[in-house]
Amino acid sequence: MAKSDSERRTDAVIDVRELVKRFPTAAGDVLAVNGVTMQVRAGEVYGLLGANGAGKTTTLRMMLGLLKPTSGTARIAGFDVAKFPEDVKRNMALVSASAGLYQWLTPRELMHYFADLYDVPAAAAAARVEQLAELFELRKFMDRQCAGMSTGQQQRVNLARSLMHDPPVVLMDEPTRGLDIVGSKRIFDFTSHLKDIGKAVIFCTHRLDEAQRLCNRFGLMFRGRLQLEGTLDELRSVMGRESLTDMFLDLMAREQQIDRDSSSLLAPETSAGKL
Amino acid sequence: MTHHRCWLLKHLPESCRRVKEESVESQKSPIPSAPISAPVSGFSNTLRKISRLARKELRESLRDRRTLATLIVMPLIVYPLLGSVVQKFAVSRIDLNAPAAAVVVDQTLSPGLQSLFADPEAEQNAGGTVVKTSTDDATKSGDSEDPAKNQKSDSSQARLEDLTKQLLEGKLPDGQNSIDGVETAIRLEKYIQPPGTDLEAIVRNGIADIAILETLPQQDSATGLVTQGEIRIIARQGDAFSTKAAAEAVRRISAFRDEYVRAVLDQTRFGRQVMPAISRVSLQSSGPKESPLSAFVPLMLVLMTMTGAVYPAIDLTAGERERGTLEMLIAAPVSRRNLLTGKFIAVFTVAVLTAIINLTAMILTLYGTGFDRVILGEGASIGMFLQVLSLLVVFASFFSAVLLSITSFARSFREAQAWLIPLMLVSLAPGILSLMPGVRLTIGLALLPLVNIVLLGKELFQGIAAPHLFVITLAATLTYTVLALRLAANVFGSDSVLFANNSGGGSLSKRPVELTNEVSRAMGIGYLVVLLPAFIVLAGMRGRLVDPLNLSGQLVLSGLMTLLLFTIFPVLLTTWNRVRATSAYAIRSFSPLALFGAVLLGATLWTLSYEALLLGKGTAAWTRLLSNPKLQELAQRLTQETPLLLRLLTLAVIPAICEELFFRGFLMSALIGRSERWKSALFTSTFLFAAFHVVVDQSLTLERFPATFMLGFVLGWIRLSTGSIFPGIVMHAVSNGLLLSLTELQPLLARLGLDLAVKNETHLPAWFLAISTGLSLIGAMLIHRSSRQAKMA
Incomplete structure (x- = not known):
């Protein structure tokens, strides 16, 4: 299996560009994921953070090829998900608390x-x-x-x-949900171990304190959009806040202010639930 | 596939290092340097993977106690229990020493033969009070003597009467080894029927035990030769009591005949040297009596096979989703189709295992209780066992596929069970229908899922199954299996089902909010799947709702049926799914030119379809074997017994509107779809249109296929080129209407020298064909022109 158009190769094992997922629902279309772009290199743990229903799981499912993106591309270990779904799956592990x-x-x-x-x-x-x-x-x-x-x-x-x-890529979807302290600690130890041995890891969670200790870089997702991305230091300088939790609350408040200003109705929450 | 190596033991976090140090040996275990998940492709790999999937599913299912319960424990309890219950209630039915057997005879049966059987009214005094005459000795001595002619006649007469009395008592005539006493013989009571009654059917249906039919010897007036007559005694196949009664009847009739011959010969100059048998006495068997049990047992087997499959089917689809294992599975590099195939094989295997265990338990129970003589026509044999098993295997595959296509929708165990309850009820109804006595498998019923299996099972047990129906049943069921499996694969693989949240129903039950122009393919195929069985069931019910002899009533019902299946249900479906009626049914304006063309085509095209009908009859001689000669008779009776207006309404106007709305509207829209497959839509809808017209009242009239195919093709073409449903409706109505009123127009046509009776197989005159074909072409051109104009406008 040749990697066909590899002109856009980066050293990123995970290379996601402009992913969009639109779900038709009874109340009209819902933009679950709205133009997400991210790169994750080997040996890096990327914290994909956001409230429930922000579009994290939908993004992961599109990376895995379980959901077809409305538009955009995802490349895993050089394989385009749309063209080589089986190779992508072979290069990925999905760790999920709901499994x-x-x-x-x-x-x-x-x-x-x-x-x-x-x-x-x-x-x-x-x-x-x-x-x-x-x-x-x-x-x-x-x-x-x-x-x-x-x-x-x-x-x-x-x-x-x-x-x-x-596999070289490990996706962790809310891996600590429902676990006790010992269980959570095992997940953290295991994730940092994956980082040490050069895996590219995406760690999805809504528990920001957990993520702050573990991840190299962060992406804050809100209503299907990646609102903010960077290392903890970068985020601190942009937001002027110490903890991720505070940053997130600021971000939410800002979004709601925009909503009020444009006096538009709240965009419907994504309908993508759990399997 | 680049750069990952096995990393585990090289870099371990603090918490894990402890473990590593405890097991230094394992460090030396071979560590693959290449990626350990290597892509493998090819067909054999697909098979390998499917078998791997299936093996795991099977192992999982068979470890589950709930599966094992339905698989083994149920049959071990259910059959012996049922057997003992039925035995208790039905034991009297198989009493071989029943006091009297019912003999049905025709009024025209020779009086001498009639006198051999007791009169049921005289039952009370017949048994013991028949007075023995003392002519016994007289006749015996009369034999050896050589009396005068009139004396001879008298004594012959007396001998016959005496013999009759003896026979009535069940005694054996003189000179033969007798069975002692009256007790062992069967009392035969005669029930006289009007001439022409189907005595065989009476026996088959278990109303009487044997029937006696007589064909009298006849003298050919030209040659003077006397043809041999025949007395046929019909017993019920596989019924011991009936067989015993028949043997008794044969004995009596033979004895009587011999005595009669003797008496006749005594009066001739030949004496007793020659004794030609005037009539042959033969024993014939009717179909076996239909014990309610004989249909119940196959139904039971089918139901048990169903229960065997239900649990694994739910567990492997909805259960897997509920437990959260499905996401892991679809994250693996296995196609969803292969996943489903693996699950299907597992469910199917469990169902087949259930079938084998149930069949074995059932046959053992039948042996144990002695019911095998009642139910099994010719006794159990390995061949019959295998035939019934193959039937159950095919059924298991069908039902497994249906189950999977339904449970794939469900997100939880409970939801799947809720979905399956209606399915079980729906499958019970035709199953119980097949329990009715006298229902035999026909070609139409052989196409009906479940009913065909139960009926065929019943007939296999009785040993009277027709081989071609066996083949049709298996083929039809396999076809449905493939359809259901494809549906299941679509459902199982679809995102909306895999990731549906718990807030609402599945994609099936969810009603769209916005209007759409599109009839989805799933909607079209889904409705077709329901339509075929519904069509056959309703057609069968017609005869039960209204007396089949009441042809007007039948016509009204058939019109209602067409309206319901081809218009009301599809319209409800599209309305529910908020499909615009104008686009789903092509309700659009059209040019007057197209209308005129349609009228022309409708008025002339029937000549070609008439010829096509003759062609269909003539070329495929084998189709005559399948065609129903009664249809012609029916057509004749229709014209005689129903008003023309009613015929026009129910056979021309309603079908024209409804069938057009369905085949050229709904179905074609669904088939064209987003990808605008005009050609395949035209051919597929035409094929289905023709196919539905071939299935008429439980028989296949294949000779109709070319004619209806041609008509459907032209109608489809009109719909496509005008973009409107209306010209087609007009053409369809005109064409059907003309054919229906042909009989009224007969005198007019006869003046033109046209003889139009398909059964006469006369072709239309060439000049007539030429004119009508010319007019058809003009009609087609008009429609073509109008469509061009519409495009330019």
């Missing part, structure tokens, strides 16, 4: 199953299962059905499963 496990399968079966789906050769898969079992401390219950596991155990199995094919 479940197959209750009647064991972690080992589950991991082998996903290895097969990602065309990982059997020998490599077997080695990989051992490594991940080691890393996430799954040894004790590798051959027990997932049904009886604790939330923490399920979370670890889910992480191991999503990384079976060892």
